[in-house]
Amino acid sequence: MNSSRLLGGASALAAIALLGACTGSPSAAPDTGKTQVVAAIYPYEWLAEQIGGDRVTVEGLLPPGGEAHDLELTPQQVADVTIKGDLILYESHFQAAVDSAVGQGVHGTALDVRTLVQNLDTTESPDGHDTETPTDAHDAAADPHLWLDPTALVTVADAVRDKLTAIDPAGADTYRANTDTVTAALTAVDAEYKAGLASCDRTGFVTSHEAFGYLAQRYGLQQISIRGLDATVEPTAARIAEVQDMAKREGITTIFYETAVSPAVSQAIARDAGLRTDVLDPIEARPTDTARGADYLGVMRANLQSLRTANGCR
Template sequence: MKSPRLLAGVSGLAALALLGACATTSSPTVPGTKRVVAAIYPYEWLAEQIGGDRVTVEGLLPPGGEAHDLELTPQQVADVTVRGDLILYESSFQAAVDSAVGQGTKGTALDVRTLVQNLDTTESADGHDTETPTDAHDHAADPHLWLDPTNMVTVAAAVRDRLIALDPDGADAYRANTDTVTAELRSVDAEYSAGLASCDRRGFVTSHEAFGYLAQRYGLQQISIRGLDATVEPTAARIAEVQDLAKREGITTIFYETAVSPAVSQAIARDAGLTTDVLDPLEAKPTDTSRGADYLGVMRANLQSLRTANGCR
């Protein structure tokens, strides 16, 4: 994972002056609202659903961006440290965000990772080793917890409570909105449970190791070409491992994602005579709305892709 780099290097009083200037040029907070800063799209979406017109939500990751490789501008650092009333992020996921939060925040910084049981990437749903790169060194807690919609239910409750603490007058609205989004998330969970209950195969090949929570929740086996960091290219040995596993498990589809190059996935599929399809890790807001315009839509598109690839009935 790359080290964070500010686009302009400043220090001391100059840094404070720059942050103050950035606060005046950043997208304005709507008068009377609370400002929520979200490090990745799922939490940006959730804050919008729960906060409604009582919040202004600022996403740090641009649409179609790659979360692991995020770099913050001085303006975004100011959003985290000075302007945000509530900051939603995961520690040890995006180094640039960790660095900004570590400078201290005026608002409440909520580390979403602390809200759920973290998934160790060395274990799968059945307690056995996951099929991940043997030469990887990033075995740690998987940050992609939002791909299990029941985790998002937990996060929603925490966001609701923080917003109520910041804005007690909006308590009824926050509770009602949370009830609505919770029902939607539980509906997606039920669709996954039913849709993946009866399949010809349980394994699926992913571009990077983003789908551990999803696999654990629905009894699937993730075979990842890369480790947790999508920006680290696989070795030739790992590619050979994936090709062997795909053949052994009767895999029909090699999944890729739009935020990183599909070249490796396409090459593996081509050499093995397999098809390719998109499985979106949902780190960033979708740019291709044909596969869903928001979190719920993309989750449902991912479900359909998995059902087709795994021969589910």
Template sequence: MPLLSRSHRAALVSSVALATTLTLAACGSGGTSGGGGSGGDAAGDTVQVLASFYPLQFVAERVGGDRVEVSNLTPPAAEPHDLELSPAQARTVGTADLVVYQSGFQAAVDEAVEGRQPAHVVDASEAAGLEEHPGESGTGASTTGTEDAHDDHADDGHDHSSHGGLDPHFWLDPTRLVPVAEQVAAELTAIDPDGADEYAANLAELTADLTALDTEYSEGLASCASPYLVTSHEAFGYLAERYGLEQIGITGIDPEAEPSPARLREVADVIRDHGITTIFFETLTSPKVTQTLAQDVGVQAAVLDPLEGLSDTGSDYLDVMRNNLEALRTGLTCA
């Protein structure tokens, strides 16, 4: 073989390095970060699952286990209500093996599902048993300050139309995640029959964890000085309904809505009349209005996570729900 000149050897080394870099990049392009799944499978047999926001990602990961690769369309710490999809993300809706989403919650995802027609879909809205106003007017004591709540919310831009008139935040009642998980297991089994036993076992384990969490909530909130759950927006109705509380939202379903002065006065009256000591703000929206109201009426403000997204990657749904339970027990003065 003829000897290569120094310049030819340098060119050859550069070409090899570039080829190696491209190969490694191609192998690493199927990650699970928020941009969506690939629809294909570099490993050859991993089921590609696309979830539209965090609680559905959690269910898909727990049920699918090692046999699935789950991508989340909503980036970490982002507000899922406002999600917009890039053309590339919209394409993944059509190429993923399974799409797990909630119709009526994220308009961009609804449009992508309708336009791309994925072969396998789980719509959480159908499984979760959604309601219009869960957790309200449960004790009769709300006649001071909540009977006109929805009229006031309408003035604030409160609008159920994007959710079909239904409260979408079902996942804050852990028992409502179980039928969603059952549908995910059924679809994964249809896609990957060889994994049927594993999916069934994972489903059983997740169901046991959710049942245990439900028991912790039932026992932890069984005896509280106040049943009134005052929140920055009405995201906790299913939780309130499940555990005998009554939600009083400063604003309605829309977390970006601004409360009217009349609504703020109304909620302040409820707080004073019922001796409420804590009102709750959220993790993904500004706490300013809630903290100002708390200061004005002389009560505490505390964080309650609606779990629409996951800010702390070191925790999961179960961890955040248990943190919420402790915040509730403190804020509502539970024995």
């Protein structure tokens, strides 16, 4: 990751004093009486909204269409994490600026989602296929994109429910009922993926970056990634040649790209090999193209359709 991002949280925190001098406090927003949730990325923002309902206000740190790995926090956002938030939802070793802010200490409760689900270390096997291996929960090399397995997000939902209940006991019944509803929705999407990917001409798929390890493991697919876990690091010429060779061997029809990262490399590989391109969204940020789904569930279903088309599923 870019070293400037490692300093982003600390630099922003140093500016809070100036912000407070100008506004009278680090956070000028009025107290609504609701539980304040701060979510580092969109899937946890969406989950908090679904579970908390009218009893919470949720702030997402990553703007719509943003790239999660590149996130830098404003002084106000650092104050929201350290002072304003009653519940902070984030993943350690994913966004350096968020780690830095949480590391300064928080007034509320910080929930590190990475500790809830067994993480995957995505490595490439000798035959060129990506394999997913469980790792320690704090392994910095582990794939952070656990929300692309909806059953993993069910585990997160239970933890969010429990944390909100501890903060706001009067809302326990609401949080429990809303969690039941969102769990049913996630379970339904999981069933759609299982059925939709059960009978396909191929299982391999080429992605812009290595974000789909959890999805591949859950549904018996093989991820071939152009970039590594950090979507901002450009691939080498050797890696591009490897991907082109694997795509030919596996009978790949489609090179996937994502809207938050330049599609140029994916398009070049597809053009050279005479293949088509399509979007496969890692759903790190709130969607801006609502034609591909207006929320987490909608984008997951759009991704499923893209995979089914690319892999000749019946």
